[in-house]
Amino acid sequence: LSGCILNEEVAKADGAMRQEVQGRHGTGQCDRWKNNAKDSLITNTLNVELTPYLLNVTNISTLPKIAETLFNIILNLKEIELICEAFKVLLVAWCTD
Incomplete structure (x- = not known):
């Protein structure tokens, strides 16, 4: 998939996610793996x-x-802004290990 087909599918998934999370409380989470x-x-x-929604994956090798x-990854990707403003979620915590 690429181009306009991929863009349409991303828009559909994004819209469905927004409907599920809008107006709810949530937490952000980071984890490192290989x-x-x-x-x-x-x-x-x-x-x-209790439902995780993937936002981004960043290669830090x-x-x-x-x-x-x-x-810096969290700030530069504007994850908190995305969660609060675009998805209209009240972010109550950010967790990492």
């Missing part, structure tokens, strides 16, 4: 009423594995 290629990845998810890197 894929099959051994790349170090950070995933950011929104959790609303070339970056230092420190709290500042994680914090």
